[in-house]
Each structure stands twice: as structure tokens, then as C-alpha cells.
Amino acid sequence: MKLDDSDFALFRLPERFSLDRADLDIRWRQMQGSAHPDRFVGEGAASQRLAMQWSVRINEAYRRLREPLTRAAYLCELRGAPISAHTNTAMPADFLLQQMAWREALDDADDSVALAKLEAEVLAGERDLLGQLDTLLDQQSAPRQAAERVRALMFINRFRADLAERIDAFHD
Amino acid sequence: MALLQISEPGQSPDPHSRRIAVGIDLGTTHSLVAAVRHGVAECLVDSSGRAVLPSAVRYLDGGQRHIGAAAFAAQADDPLNTIVSVKRLMGRALADVVGHERLPYRFVDSPGMVAIQTRDGVKTPVEVSAEILAALRQRAEDSFDSDDLFGAVITVPAYFDDAQRQATKDAARLAGINVLRLINEPTAAALAYGLDNASEGLYAVYDLGGGTFDISVLRLTQGVFEVMATGGDAALGGDDIDAALATWALTSASRTAESAHDRRAMLMAARVAKEALSDASSTVLACGLVGGALAVTVTRAQLDLLSAPLIDRTLSAVKRVLRDARLTRDEIQGVVLVGGSTRMPAVRAAVATLFGRPPLTNLNPDEVVAVGAAIQANQLAGNAADGEILLLDVIPLSLGIETMGGVVERIVERNSTIPTAKAQDFTTYQDGQTALALHVVQGERELVADCRSLARFDLRGIPPMVAGAARIRVTFEVDADGLLTVSAHELTSGVQATTAVKPSYGLADDDIARMLRESFSEADADAAARSLRESSVDADRMVLATRSALAADGDLLTDAERRAMVELVETVVQVAQGADHHAIDAAVKALAAGTEAFAAARMNRGIRQALAGRSIEEV
Numbered sequence: 001m002k003l004d005d006s007d008f009a010l011f012r013l014p015e016r017f018s019l020d021r022a023d024l025d026i027r028w029r030q031m032q033g034s035a036h037p038d039r040f041v042g043e044g045a046a047s048q049r050l051a052m053q054w055s056v057r058i059n060e061a062y063r064r065l066r067e068p069l070t071r072a073a074y075l076c077e078l079r080g081a082p083i084s085a086h087t088n089t090a091m092p093a094d095f096l097l098q099q100m101a102w103r104e105a106l107d108d109a110d111d112s113v114a115l116a117k118l119e120a121e122v123l124a125g126e127r128d129l130l131g132q133l134d135t136l137l138d139q140q141s142a143p144r145q146a147a148e149r150v151r152a153l154m155f156i157n158r159f160r161a162d163l164a165e166r167i168d169a170f171h172d
Numbered sequence: 173m174a175l176l177q178i179s180e181p182g183q184s185p186d187p188h189s190r191r192i193a194v195g196i197d198l199g200t201t202h203s204l205v206a207a208v209r210h211g212v213a214e215c216l217v218d219s220s221g222r223a224v225l226p227s228a229v230r231y232l233d234g235g236q237r238h239i240g241a242a243a244f245a246a247q248a249d250d251p252l253n254t255i256v257s258v259k260r261l262m263g264r265a266l267a268d269v270v271g272h273e274r275l276p277y278r279f280v281d282s283p284g285m286v287a288i289q290t291r292d293g294v295k296t297p298v299e300v301s302a303e304i305l306a307a308l309r310q311r312a313e314d315s316f317d318s319d320d321l322f323g324a325v326i327t328v329p330a331y332f333d334d335a336q337r338q339a340t341k342d343a344a345r346l347a348g349i350n351v352l353r354l355i356n357e358p359t360a361a362a363l364a365y366g367l368d369n370a371s372e373g374l375y376a377v378y379d380l381g382g383g384t385f386d387i388s389v390l391r392l393t394q395g396v397f398e399v400m401a402t403g404g405d406a407a408l409g410g411d412d413i414d415a416a417l418a419t420w421a422l423t424s425a426s427r428t429a430e431s432a433h434d435r436r437a438m439l440m441a442a443r444v445a446k447e448a449l450s451d452a453s454s455t456v457l458a459c460g461l462v463g464g465a466l467a468v469t470v471t472r473a474q475l476d477l478l479s480a481p482l483i484d485r486t487l488s489a490v491k492r493v494l495r496d497a498r499l500t501r502d503e504i505q506g507v508v509l510v511g512g513s514t515r516m517p518a519v520r521a522a523v524a525t526l527f528g529r530p531p532l533t534n535l536n537p538d539e540v541v542a543v544g545a546a547i548q549a550n551q552l553a554g555n556a557a558d559g560e561i562l563l564l565d566v567i568p569l570s571l572g573i574e575t576m577g578g579v580v581e582r583i584v585e586r587n588s589t590i591p592t593a594k595a596q597d598f599t600t601y602q603d604g605q606t607a608l609a610l611h612v613v614q615g616e617r618e619l620v621a622d623c624r625s626l627a628r629f630d631l632r633g634i635p636p637m638v639a640g641a642a643r644i645r646v647t648f649e650v651d652a653d654g655l656l657t658v659s660a661h662e663l664t665s666g667v668q669a670t671t672a673v674k675p676s677y678g679l680a681d682d683d684i685a686r687m688l689r690e691s692f693s694e695a696d697a698d699a700a701a702r703s704l705r706e707s708s709v710d711a712d713r714m715v716l717a718t719r720s721a722l723a724a725d726g727d728l729l730t731d732a733e734r735r736a737m738v739e740l741v742e743t744v745v746q747v748a749q750g751a752d753h754h755a756i757d758a759a760v761k762a763l764a765a766g767t768e769a770f771a772a773a774r775m776n777r778g779i780r781q782a783l784a785g786r787s788i789e790e791v
Contacts, residue, residue: 001776012783027783029396033562034778037591037652041352041552042322043717044764047771052651054775056593063588164495 195545276432360544
């Protein structure tokens with residue numbers, strides 16, 4: 001067991017997209033139970049430092065594996081198709097149109113009903129993309145196409161934040 | 173005189189088999205200290221049987237001071253020299269303190285943290301807090317009839333930022349307390365509540381104290397207390413309701429409170445009236461002002477009206493936290509109320525409406541935080557059975573760095589589980605740029621101007637390159653106390669710069685050392701005795717830890733390694749019997765160095781074993 005093992009190896013999980021969240025949570029809590037700095041209070045500075053390093057690493061891996069988006073991005077990278085969001089904007093063609101339509105709908109939405117409708121649509125789109133990732137990563141081993149879906153999901157993430165802001169504005 | 177103890181024949185006395193560890197709730201209005209005794213966590217009381225120590229310090233002539241009830245009672249008579257609610261000033265510059273113009277102090281605005289001019293000189297909030305902590309430490313030592321306090325867990329509001337946490341830790345050091353951990357108040361409350369009720373599932377802790385508001389959502393699973401999200405307002409509490417009520421009473425009686433005495437007296441009278449209205453529907457707010465007595469009838473409806481905007485602010489924070497935790501109110505199994513201000517009927521009603529269920533009020537909202545801290549302290553000191561409880565907390569506010577145009581680049585997101593570390597690469601803006609000014613900020617806003625500045629430091633000596641060619645990796649590391657360290661290095665040349673975010677308020681280690689000397693003005697002999705005691709405690713700690721490590725995992729070592737380690741331990745034991753604290757420190761250091769590889773191997777084994785029960789899936 002090394003600090004630079006992959007997130008999957010660290011948690012002793014197979015390197016795949018589909019994952020049992022409850023099982024991951026249990027693994028995380030058990031590993032923190034042995035590595036957390038609280039377990040080494042009074043054992044000197046060297047032990048504290050070591051525990052800190054491991055505890056940080058376990059949290060990092062947990063955070064990345066926990067979210068489908070970051071988990072998928074990580075798998076793409078492990079399989080030679082890094083997301084590189086700043087330099088590579090390749091997305092599925094139909095999503096580009098979809099994305100413009102959503103932007104316009106957000107600009108035009110003038111009541112909470114319209115916003116709720118848009119939110120439901122975006123959530124459905126997100127579920128659909130996650131389903132595609134499952135196929136592309138676990139069954140077809142097509143990391144490049146998967147990476148395009150990940151970029152689309154990153155757009156949805158940002159869009160959902162904007163949407164939430166507008167929804168809040170109506171509530172306050 | 174304490175009786176000498178004699179152990180049973182054949183049984184070696186081991187004074188460290190139980191270490192004295194306490195939990196301290198350093199509150200805005202009052203503070204408490206608690207400890208686990210005979211398996212039960214309880215608040216420690218003073219000689220008159222009171223658990224609550226008012227968080228008030230009065231500076232008297234000749235370097236004397238009153239701490240607690242006597243100081244609290246004198247706040248109107250001696251307002252300039254009696255400091256109350258100092259927690260609201262911790263780690264804050266004067267401009268940060270909302271409503272400071274209403275406070276009756278002679279403020280001294282120093283660059284980082286505000287200070288107060290008293291008859292005993294200028295006092296920083298850290299020094300005032302240290303007085304309160306020292307009084308609690310004394311109480312603990314009296315309670316255990318021992319001056320060998322192993323350490324303390326000190327609670328802070330979950331929403332405290334890095335500067336406020338650092339200031340709290342500095343205050344503890346100044347009071348001579350070994351801080352085992354800073355933990356968040358709502359987390360401590362959840363610990364006490366959860367263990368007491370054997371609760372499992374999702375809980376919210378709504379903690380409205382005298383000066384701070386926190387809301388945390390936790391998942392409780394078999395002794396693991398995992399904070400899912402936290403939020404709040406580090407400057408919102410009962411004090412603000414008192415101030416609103418005092419202002420209203422003065423206006424409705426067409427009176428003013430100009431002097432420091434009158435302002436303080438009005439705040440005290442408002443507080444008394446507010447507390448009375450938790451039971452009565454109407455009361456008289458009475459106050460002896462310099463220009464004649466004031467008496468105004470206040471109804472609970474009036475108080476509700478005055479406190480509504482403040483309560484609304486707490487509700488907005490609750491909604492935000494539920495959203496951050498991606499939970500709806502119906503998924504929350506219970507809402508635990510903490511803090512004296514949750515005694516207000518209007519607060520209880522508002523919380524019940526928001527969550528759609530009555531809050532849990534079956535524990536003392538004043539004591540629960542200290543009790544939770546005591547349980548954690550007992551665990552950290554190694555007195556409890558191994559692995560019983562584990563707190564997994566989060567940082568309350570995002571951490572980032574200033575980039576071009578005064579825009580914040582977030583590096584660590586709020587609600588990240590601590591400890592955590594994250595790195596991000598930046599580059600230079602101009603050709604030939606050889607230095608980089610790093611400005612570390614905390615907050616959720618996009619612009620640096622709207623966030624809290626934590627520290628500035630420079631990375632120098634970057635070899636000249638064209639703009640954009642350098643790769644500067646900035647690493648943020650937040651430890652288990654929630655405290656930040658930032659480091660930066662240029663990847664192509666290896667130039668490095670690190671700063672522990674000794675925040676902008678700038679209490680350097682030297683300052684602490686100076687304050688230690690001044691405020692406690694120890695005689696040389698006392699100082700030496702103290703160093704010796706600290707060194708031998710350290711030595712005992714290391715010897716004990718190494719011996720139990722050898723017993724548990726000695727099989728990881730070769731015979732030769734094992735013998736070498738045992739020898740190092742024996743050396744420490746021998747030297748520790750002497751009176752030379754430098755020699756003890758050296759032996760402890762040698763032991764630590766000699767066991768480093770062993771510690772790494774043990775850690776490895778521990779983590780491997782953690783998953784031993786899970787099915788091991790290989791690809």
C-alpha cells in the first residue's frame with residue numbers, strides 16, 4: 001500500500017465506473033479509522049505527519065471516487081484520454097445544441113415554474129449522460145467518447161449552479 | 173496536603189495509565205470545562221459548585237484581575253477595563269467587528285487584530301481569552317488535585333475562519349495548555365448527543381450562542397461522526413438581540429445611553445428582560461442610567477418582532493447547508509438545539525417550522541458542547557477503548573488565492589473533509605518575472621475584496637522566463653484542527669517558499685513567547701521547572717507509545733532493529749529520571765528518529781487491515 005497507488009487500488013476496488021456508494025462510504029470510514037491523525041495523538045510529530053499524509057490521501061481518493069463526474073474523469077485519464085478541459089472542448093454534437101437551448105431557456109425563464117421545468121430537464125440530461133458513461137467505460141472501453149460526456153457533464157455542473165442561483169433569487 | 177499513594181504489592185504504580193484530558197467550551201458569554209471521570213463526562217465546577225464561568229475579565233490596579241462572575245458583575249461599573257464577549261474580537265481587525273462603535277471600549281486598531289486599552293495596558297483578544305482559559309485550567313487541576321494536565325480539546329464555532337482558529341489556539345498556548353485538538357462546537361454537541369442517545373442517521377445541529385451561529389448536518393454511523401456540511405455566521409448571536417432590544421427600549425422611552433456605563437448597563441438590562449421573556453409573555457426592562465432610571469414594558473411579541481430579522485438570517489444559512497449536503501429537510505432525523513439563545517421560544521418555533529418537526533431539547537444547551545469536547549479529549553488521550561469514536565469534520569469556508577484582476581481562484585472547496593490538501597499550478601504574468609506575490613484568501617465570493625485576507629507571502633528566485641512559462645505549484649494543506657499551511661514551489665527550477673498561515677493579524681511565535689513571559693512573569697526557576705515537566709511528559713508519552721507499538725507490531729522488525737529500538741527507549745527512561753530537560757529532549761528526538769521507519773510500516777499495516785473485513789475485489 002503506497003501513497004501513490006491509484007484511488008481504486010487504495011480502496012481495493014476494481015477500476016471501473018459503476019460503484020456501490022454505500023460500500024465506498026464504509027471503506028472510507030474504516031480506512032480513516034486507522035489513518036486519521038486523531039488516532040496518533042501523543043505518538044510524536046513524525047507519526048502525526050505520517051497520519052496526516054495518509055488521511056489526506058484517503059480523503060482525496062474518496063472525494064474523487066464518490067462523485068460520478070470526477071470518477072469518470074479519473075478513469076478517462078487512467079485510460080489515456082485526459083479531460084484537459086482548458087485545451088480540449090470536444091463534446092457530443094447533439095449536446096452542443098442542447099446546451100445552447102438550455103442557456104436560452106435560462107435567460108428567458110421569468111417565473112419559478114419555468115425554472116423548475118428547466119431544472120427537471122437538465123437533471124434528466126445528466127442522468128442520461130451518466131448512463132452513457134457506464135456503457136462507454138465499463139462495457140465498451142471507449143475512453144475518448146467517455147471524455148466527451150465528462151466535458152458535457154462539467155457544463156451541466158456549472159449550468160446547475162447558475163440555475164440554483166436564479167431559483168434562490170425567486171425564493172428570497 | 174494531598175495523601176501519598178501506595179500501590180498494591182506486585183503492582184507497579186503507573187501514574188499515566190489515565191491521562192487527565194479535558195474539554196473546554198470557550199464561549200462568547202460563558203465558558204465551561206468538562207472531563208470524563210469514572211466513565212462519565214461531566215462539567216467541572218468551581219469551589220461554589222458552579223459549572224459556568226462567565227467569559228469576562230476585569231483588569232484591576234497593580235496587575236491584578238478578576239475572571240468570571242466578579243468581572244461580569246462589574247461590567248457597567250468599570251466598562252473600560254472589563255472585557256466581555258471577547259470571542260467576537262478574536263482574529264478580527266476593528267473594521268471587521270460589526271457594531272464596534274456601540275461597544276464601550278478604548279479600541280486600539282493594530283494592523284491585524286484589534287486590541288483594547290485597559291488600565292493594565294493594551295490587551296489583545298488572545299491575551300484576554302488566555303486569562304479565561306487559564307482559569308479553567310486551574311479549575312481542572314484543582315478538580316483532579318494534579319498539575320499534570322495532559323491536554324485539552326478546545327471548541328470553536330464551526331464557522332470560525334483560519335484567523336479565528338489560530339487566535340484560539342494561540343490563546344491556549346498562552347494559558348499553558350497543550351491543545352490536543354480544536355473541534356467544532358456543533359460537532360462536539362453531536363458527539364455528546366449521539367452517544368447519549370445511541371443515535372444513527374442524519375442529524376442537524378442548530379447552535380445559536382451569545383455571539384456566533386453554526387448549523388451543521390452530520391451523519392452518525394457506528395461511532396463515526398461525519399460532518400456533511402456546515403455553515404453559519406461568526407458574528408450573529410444573542411448579543412445582537414440584546415443590542416436590538418436595548419436600542420428599541422431607549423427609543424421608545426426617548427432616552428439615550430451615551431456613556432460607557434450606560435451602554436453596558438442597557439445591554440445587561442436587555443439581556444435580563446430577554447431571558448425573562450422566555451417564560452413570561454411580558455416583562456419590564458429596568459435600567460439605572462446616569463440621567464435617571466429607565467423602565468419600559470416589553471412583550472414577547474415585541475421581542476419576537478425585534479429578533480425576527482436575526483432569526484431569518486439563521487434560517488437562510490440552514491437552507492444553504494441542506495443544499496450543500498444535498499439533503500432535504502425530511503431526510504433529517506432530528507434537530508439538536510445548542511447554545512443559550514435556543515431557549516428563546518421564537519427560535520424554537522422558527523426551527524420547528526423550517527424542519528417540519530419539533531427540535532430535540534433533552535439536553536442542557538449550555539453544557540453539551542463542553543461534554544462532547546471532554547469525550548473527544550478522553551479518546552485522544554488514549555483513555556477510551558480504541559476506535560470507539562471518530563470525528564470527520566469539514567472546513568466551513570473555501571480557500572483560494574488571488575489571481576490577476578483581484579479574482580479568487582478557489583483551491584479548497586468549503587465542506588471538504590479535513591485533513592485535506594490540494595495543489596494547483598499557476599504561472600507568471602510578465603516576461604522575466606522572478607517573484608510571485610501570493611495572497612491567500614478565505615470565503616465564497618468571486619472577488620478578493622469580498623473575501624477575508626488570510627496571509628500574503630512571496631515566492632522569490634524564479635529564474636527569468638517568458639510570461640506563462642514558469643510552473644508554480646501552490647499547495648494548500650488543512651490539518652485536523654482546520655488550520656491552513658500554504659506552500660509554493662516553481663517546478664522547473666525547484667525554488668520553494670512555505671508559510672504556515674500565521675494570519676494577517678500577525679502573532680508570530682516570538683510574540684507568543686514574549687506574552688508568555690510578560691503575562692505570567694514566571695521566575696526563572698518556575699520556567700525551568702515548567703520546561704522540565706513538559707519534557708518529561710513528552711518523554712513518558714513517547715516511551716508509552718513506542719512500547720505499545722512494539723507490543724502490537726514488533727513482528728515487523730528484525731531482532732537487531734528491535735534491540736536498537738528498545739535501547740533508545742531505555743535511554744529515554746533513564747535520562748527522564750534526571751533534571752536536565754535538554755538531555756531529555758535530545759533522547760526523545762533520537763527515539764523519534766529511530767522509530768520513523770517503524771511508524772511508517774505500522775501505518776501501512778493498519779490501513780491494509782482496515783479493509784481486511786471487506787471483500788477484496790481485484791480487477
